[in-house]
Amino acid sequence: MDQIIQFLEENPMVLYMLVMAIYLGFELISKVPTVLHTPLMSGANAISGVVIIGAILLVRQSASDDYLNLFLGFLGIVLGMINVVGGHAVTNRMLEMFKKK
């Protein structure tokens, strides 16, 4: 508990960012028409692939003979990239249908 309090004392901005981002997320979504629920969920899903950045940084910070890191990191980047690219591409496909009128 002490360490958590210490963490918050040392990083107040993290807390601010957390609260602001949560609030922003609520605000962005609360007035969405039902038609867009599926594309929006899909788009948000693609964005949750930001975790790929962690995987990239991890592999870059690994020694080139640290095979466990490289293997898991490689896997992480591939999976994250499928999430990001596939997610945005499939969202685009859904939205294309609304466009042609």
Place this chain on the structure above:
Amino acid sequence: MQAIVNLSYLVSVILLITGLRRLSHPSTAQNGNIVAALGMGLAIVASLVTPISVGDDNYFIITLALIAGAFIGWTMSKRVAMTAMPELVSLFNGLGGACAVAISIIELYQYQELFSRKFNLFQQVEVSKHLTTQLAMFIGAVAFTGSIIAYGKLAGKIKDWKIPSAGIVNIALVVAIVGLIIFRVLSPDASFFLPMLILVLSLVYGVTFVQPIGGADMPVVISLLNALTGVAAALAGIVYDNQMMLIGGILVGSSGTILTIVMCQAMNRSLFNVIVGGFGASAASGQDAGEQVVKEATSNDVAIMLRYSDNVMVVPGYGMAVAQAQKTIKELDNLLSEHGVNVHYAIHPVAGRMPGHMNVLLAEADVPYPKLLDLEDANDALPETDVTLVVGANDVVNPAALDDPSSPIYGMPILEILKGKNVIVLKRGMSAGYSGIENPLFFHEKTRMLFGDAKQSIQSLIDEVKTLG
């Protein structure tokens, strides 16, 4: 260099937020998706060039992984049939969760090496960082296996079977996982057994969490799991001190939570009820179908009814998606419109396997937007409707939700199609809906059944209407 990288992350965050905002308006949605994708691309480039103090960069491996992932993701999204999109989104979400798990394992393993050097006090891992990493692994793992189960259920690869006393098992699992995590971060030792045990329990929990939930509630579950992946990404962002991951993850976490709640409201159920209740688990209330008689119609009867109606309402459901009948329906719509029949579509918020699923499919078939009525407008229009054509919808038109307090879906707002004059139900056979609940609509005096594949049935309706001239 670091300044440029930081600025790039900032621009990426702005692009993400702008993208999400544009995604929530019909006219700007597609552009919004592209803006968000640009933000993501910029962030990835920034993470590739940011200066690092340790490590060998390993650019070759990274490039290989990026190309492989992009290729697989792109191909999958191009090849999938529009009907299978909901499960694909779920699958992608699971992979994002797995990515969070992979990096958490590496991170925990690195702490492990520090824990084994007992006398090196300078290199101890902060408890808060350790805790955050453990939580990222836990939540990522639940999102991973949970999404895979949801994918399997939607794709029809996993059947709804009940885990004995699932409620107790799940509560016990959560308590065990949280307990182990707290114990672990407060007294880490040199063994890597405990983190692995936490991982295995988390993966199991993802399965036991989603498995008992009925297939009809999968949209809510996918949205919730999507929010969880976001939270896992945000936690990983705290560990890496990366604002882009933190903000992107939290945005998904909070918007996903709101979306989940909106969907639950559309079904008039609480999130708790969805998670604990388990649709179909209590299907005992259904009446015995064997004793009741359904009235069958021929396509000729139905064609005559349609042709000489003033107002026709189409109620699409998952059956339309499975049969890929949307374009055929549009054809029937065109034909009837030529004869002066008003055709509208009643879209229940949870028809299909995802909210908006039907809108997407009908838009694909070029059905004009004003013809689609939402729940309220449709219920207002139904008393004036001569023929309601139910195409593969079931639970969203089940009158038991209105008048049978023992039904598991009692209280859910439905399309009250019995207010209309005639109901024609297009259905493959007499099986119950996805929730496994019997539907008294089929036995109602106003209802006629037209059995067969939805697309073929509608095609034969088109042929019959044409012969009527």
